[in-house]
Amino acid sequence: MADALNGLKQGLTHYGDAGFSLFLRKAFIKAMGYSDKALERPVIGITDTFSGYNACNRSVPDIIEAVKRGVMLAGGLPIEFPVVSVHEAFSHPTSMYLRNLMAMDVEELVRAQPMDAVVLIGGCDKTVPALLMGAASVDLPAILTVAGPMITGSHKGERLGACTDCRRFWGQHRAGLFDELEIEEIGNKLAAGPGTCMVMGTASTMALVSEAMGMMLPGGAAIPAVQADRLRHAEATGERAVMLASEKLRPSQIMTKNSLANALRVLQAVGGSTNAVVHLAAIAGRLGFDLDLEELDQIGAETPVLVDLKPSGRYYMEDLFKAGGLTAVLREINHLIDKECITVTGKTLGENMAMQPASWPNDVVRPIEDPVHRGGGIRVLRGNLAPKGAIIKQAAATPGLLKHTGRAVVFTSLEDMADRIDAPDLDVNADDILVLQNAGPKGGPGMPEAGCMPIPRKLAVAGVKDMVRISDGRMSGTAFGTVVLHVSPEAAVGGPLSLVRNGDLIRLDVEEGLLELLIDESELVRRRSEWTPPSHTHVERGYAKLYFDEVLQAEDGCDFNFLRAKPREVLSATSGRNCRDQRRPTNMDSSAAGGRSLSG
Structure with a gap:
């Protein structure tokens, strides 16, 4: 099987002697304790976004172990590797500044290291889009799973959670309704466990639209981080990764224009984060087409908000999980989605939906005739x-x-x-x-x-x-x-x-x-x-220079131009001329990347 899939034999390091390259590779990896029998199996890479700075990913080590178990059950060799980990509250000046760096890391490490398929594990807002952007660019068989949302906390009998309630309580604190002692007490309860924000924030939105696009096994977007189902889903993801390697089903066959339209439809139906528009535009650019804002608007006009979750509603992600997850939403907009899109299961979205348990009445996913909001979320x-x-x-x-x-x-x-x-x-x-x-x-x-x-x-x-x-x-x-x-x-x-x-x-x-x-x-x-560009954009070195030279506008997903499948001819907003040579003004100390330029 390994010969057909290449396994450790693919992408050999250049030493001028392929035989020696393979010999050296096997010699070093045997230091990990692998046998020759293990090394003959197809290799499934597993990303590891765990970091001591990333509470959203606190449970990722357990997820990795479950994925490994699934890979081995299916006859593969799991090998984990780290990529850049980005957390919203710990990234200066902002996590979005580093999303493209993470996407580059994912793309280059997947391309550089021998693997027949890769499992992408995300958690926190920018990690899922970065993983999918990198996967789209390298186009190796890939499958996504996520850390899952947190469970809710409680303050004086009131159910609460990060981070809509973070903002609500902070606003009340600014208005003088809570003193310093009580706002600190509330802060101890907002993030009650590992996982991503349990409201319809960017992390929850990206998990749902990724499942809708077909890059995740059905049911995976809404499972809370602490549930045993989360680990069972991870195990199934590892098993499926081995099959993906054999079938050579690639991201570009799954993330198509039609599947991204499904993602936009779900974005509107769940009342999802505006950030998803930027991220989906970046993913589309990596695949060679543009995200059409007019299509987003039209889809919104046709698609009411059905999910009653904060900040647009009342409930939390664990309630959506109990209500049937994304499948319950898809069944309400069944007539509006393209059910023929292929997914990582190898089946169509419609076939996946048919295989899920029957839906049941609930207050979280509203019927389309009685929505939370008419006319779309965005x-x-x-x-x-x-x-x-x-x-x-x-x-x-x-x-x-x-x-x-x-x-x-x-x-x-x-x-x-x-x-x-x-x-x-x-x-x-x-x-x-x-x-x-x-x-x-x-x-x-x-x-x-x-x-x-x-x-x-x-x-x-x-x-x-x-x-x-x-x-x-x-x-x-x-x-x-x-x-x-x-x-x-x-x-x-x-x-x-x-x-x-x-x-x-x-x-x-x-x-x-x-x-x-x-x-x-x-x-x-x-x-x-009389307009002049702000001085902090005048950077001469490092990632900051690359960023200011290449970053595009929101409608192109804020991706780097040279990473798009079809780079833009970037024009000056004021003159209309090609401004590739104008985007890097002079007279800026090279230390700006560590000072004002990145201070937010």
């Missing part, structure tokens, strides 16, 4: 403020603010916002629109999750709970509010957002899909002539 916006698009999670917004005209209160950077948002003399009222500039892919850098700007303290204390907020940054999938995100082109490359000034009127009309700056074009031309 809406695409366009206008002179966002020529390349912006998005809003309308299912998590205040309905009365979805059509609103207000005066801009502008923060020119993350630092400016931090310095002034709570100032007693800030000129702001509840009808204004908060605008954050330079929080995009280059502006942040890394498009930080700062788009859900805090309500200015003096308004929060007065009881204001939501305002229209606009930025070129992202928002955590766990967040809520009337927040316009991913404005493109971003301010840091001279997009229209960079031209907004205090007092300008902005019109938001979500129903019409409009985001407009109500300023004369002649004034915009004048302001544009």
